Amino acid sequence: PPLLLLGNPFLPLLTGLPRPFVREVIRPFLLWNACKRFGRWLTNPKVTWILFVVMTLGWHAPPLYELTLRSPTWHIVEHACFLCSSTLFWWPVILPWPSRPQWPEWAIIPYLLLADVQNTVVSAFLTFSDRVVYPTYGLVPQFPGMNPLSDQHAAGAIMWVPGSIFYLIPAGFLAMRFLSPRRHAREEFLLMQARLNVSRNKRKADQRELVFTGFDLLSLRWVGRVIRSLAFRRVVQGFLFGLAILIVCDGLFGPQIGPMNLAGTLPWTHWRGLTVLALLVVGNFFCFACPFTFARDLGRRILPANRQWPRWLRTKWISVGLLAIYLWSYEAFSLWNSPWLTAWVIIGYFVAAIVVDGFFRGASFCKYVCPIGQFHFVQSLVSPFEVKTRDLDVCHSCKSFDCIKGNQQQRGCELRLFQPKKESNLDCTFCLDCVRACPHDNIGIITVTPGRTLARDYFRSSVGRFAERTDLAALVLVLVFGAFLNAASMTLPVENVLSFSRLTLDLISQPVILLIFFSLVLGLLPLISIIGCALASRRLGSIAGTVRPIACRFAMTLAPLGAAMWLAHFGFHLFTALLTPIPVVQRLFLGLHIAVNGSPWWNLHTPAIPQLLDFQCLTLNLGLLVSLYFAWKVSVSLAAKRKAVAAWLPWGVLLSLLYIAGIWIVFQPMEMRGMLH
Structure with a gap:
């Protein structure tokens, strides 16, 4: 049905019919008000x-489904219902001529996502059911090595994943179009001139020069003034610094049971969950509120901070x-259940x-060492806000470069991100030093x-090109595969496999078993997967060049799926253990002899x-x-003409x-960490 509607069938149908018939029969019928009202309602x-x-749900109910399997007539009726209902379903999405939208464009996104939910419900029911839902399938011959139940599970999985893609791709396209900043008339004119008058490479540069302004968080009268204030940052950092000291003290001297200790609840459950939510919202x-940089700034009052970070260490490998x-x-070492280790x-x-x-x-620690910061940098690639310039023309006329050099009142960017050449949130800690240093007030937090x-x-300030950064690709891969590994390690099937391995190899301790397992999943598996996909893409898409830049470019597109896995996992623990700090804080108050009832x-x-x-x-x-979309964009930019789909396929x-x-993973029983019950 979507392909039928994309072909705008009414125009060729009307053109192909005899004109007298269209004029005397079809036209009056289409102009009839009752017909138009019914069409808009339908x-x-x-x-x-x-x-x-x-x-969808009705015909998949066992009584009706069994009826269609026994009766050829009802089978035809079923598919006729599917054809008609799916054609009507895709109508508001595609809007074939001469249709007009009845809902705003953004409303079609939840329209598609909610439809995918019902597809997920049916598919999950078939995939995870412990019995054959449709008895007729238990009586027919099966493929070798399969039984009716495994055949049903396979059918549910096929219906689930490819079926969801048909909803998610148009929803993603609409979301990208809705989130893309609107261009003004003059910007459209400039873009047209660029396309007509310059070469392809120059055109890309000119498109980056155009100013596409979105909502600026710092433009809010009171909120913006507070956020950009250095005093506000110091207050937030000081609060988290004090909280960190309290967690350390409780971890060292409090009860060594994770759910009863601040060090066993706040860092591993609440902080991680809230961090991922903040990054994606x-x-x-x-990083803006980081207590470690607060302590660093205090330490710099004593220590010299006068050395250059070694050039050979200016990578992400550490x-x-x-x-x-x-x-x-x-x-x-079960850090989540060891307050003492967490404190150290x-x-x-x-x-x-x-x-x-x-x-x-x-900020050498933030840029090259801090693993928490690298986690934030990679996940913030899909954040909706970015610290960036408001108007590049103002930057071109600036002579001071205070945003990166600083001045007598305010230091510049310590991560060496030059705002006119800065792209994305990579290596940006949202410290807002550049905002406070800019003499033209030309930097904001913009959507x-x-x-x-x-x-x-293309070249990014202090980052370079993605195709040349093997270390950056490795960082993304560790975080993406680590997201799935970290969550899977808490599920019952994986714990059973690890326990069986330990019992089988009784001379090997649990940390060694985990070291082997993690080395395979975090090291060997990503390496084989990425190199294999890059080789396949180069061959199928006739991509020029070596494998390394292809692998680096495509590796970056895995980041959104990794961020989604982190959110799904950490969100689960956050919402299931949301109230656990309350009794822990009550215990602290009782220990400090602060009045608490009971x-x-x-x-x-x-x-x-x-x-x-x-x-x-x-x-x-x-x-x-989102990952499929950006992998497609990369394949279009790299592959030979008409071979983009082939180049994209391995990554898909x-x-x-x-x-x-x-x-x-999310359907498996998961260990409820950070909770007593």
């Missing part, structure tokens, strides 16, 4: 969506290694930040299309959220969609496999 999105869902807020070690040690991790973090930035200029730079490959509420339960699984599935759906398969793994 194609109303509310009507089409309800009709589509009723037909606003931006890199937690942070890649630290991230891999963190992901392994989190499971190997925080102490080590403070010492590292003070020592590195106490002896080296700039952008999430992930807009993932498919582009004893801590250790039996306090967080109310169950039935929609949590739907939220996780929707998050993964959106992550898959890889992303789909990761998505299936994510869906499998």
Whole structure:
């Protein structure tokens, strides 16, 4: 049906009919007011969506489905209903001529996503059912090695993943078009001139020079003034610094049971969940409020900070290694359930930040060492806000370059991000030093299309080109595969496999088993997957050049799906353990002899959220969609003419496999960490 409607069938049909018949029969009928009212009612999105869902769910009900299997006539009726209802469903999305929209464009996005929810419900029911839903299939011959139940599970999975893509791709296209900044008439004229008068490479540069302004958070009268204030940042940093000290003290001297200690609840459950939410809703807020840089600034009052960071260390490899070690040690030493170890991790973090930035200029710790910062940088690639210039013409006329050099009142960007050449949130801590240093007030926190730079490959200030940054691609891959590995390690099937391996190889300890497992999933698996997909893309798409830049370009497009997995996982723990800090704080008050009625509420339960699984599935759906979209954009820019689909296909398969793994993970029993019950 979508292809039929995309062909605008009415015009060729009317043109192909005899003119007298069209004039005397068809025209009066189409102009009849009752007919027009009925047509608008029939194609109303509310009507089409309800009709589509009723037909899908109704015909998949076992009694009706069994009827269609036994009766050829009813089988034809079923497919006729599917054809008519699906044609009407896609009508408000495609709007074939001469239709007019009845809903605003943005409303079609939830229209499609809600339709995908019902597809997910039916597919999940078939995939995870422990019995054969349609008895007739139990009586027919099966493929070798399959039984009726496994055949049903396979059918449900096929209906789930490819079926969801048909809803998510148009929803993503509409979302990108809606989020793209609107261009003014003069900007359109300038863009047209650029297309007519300059070469292809120059045209790309000119398009970047055009000013597409979005909503600026700093333009809000009171909110903007508060956010840009250095005093406000220091207050927030000071609060988190004090909270970190409290967590360390409780971790060292409090009860060594994770859910009863601040060090076992706030860092591993609430801070991580809120961080990912903030990154995907606003931006890199937690780097803005970082307590470690607060301690570093205090340390610089004593330490010299006069050395240059070694050139050979100006990469992401240190942070890649630290991230891999963190992901392994989190499971190997049960950091989530060891307040004492958690406290020493925080102490080590403070010492590292003070020592590195106490002896080296700039923000070397943030840019090259801090694994938390690298996590924030990569996830903020899909954030809706970005610290960027408001008007590039003002930057071109500026002679001071205070945004990067600083001045007597305010330091410039310590991460060496030159605003006119800055793209995306990569390496940006949202410290707003550039905002306060700019003499022209030409930098804001401005809305952008999430992930807009993932498919582009031009020089970025202090970052360079994605195609030349193997270390950056490795960082993204560790975080993407680490997202699925970190979540899977908490599920019952993976825990059973690891326990079986430990019992089988009884001479190997649990940390060693986990080291082998993590090395395979974080090291070997990404390497084989990325190189294999890059080789396939180069061959299928006739892409010129070596494998490395192809792999680096496409690796960046995996970031949205990784961010979705982090959100689905951390969001689960955040919402299931939302109230656990309350009895912990009550215990602290009692220990400090502050008046608290009774004893801590250790039996306090967080109310169950039935929609949590739907939220996780929707998050993964959106992550898959965005990653597929940007992988397609990269393939279009790299592949030979008419071979973009072939170049994109290996990455589409890889992303789909990761998505299936994510869906499998969220449907598994998961360890309820950070909770007593």
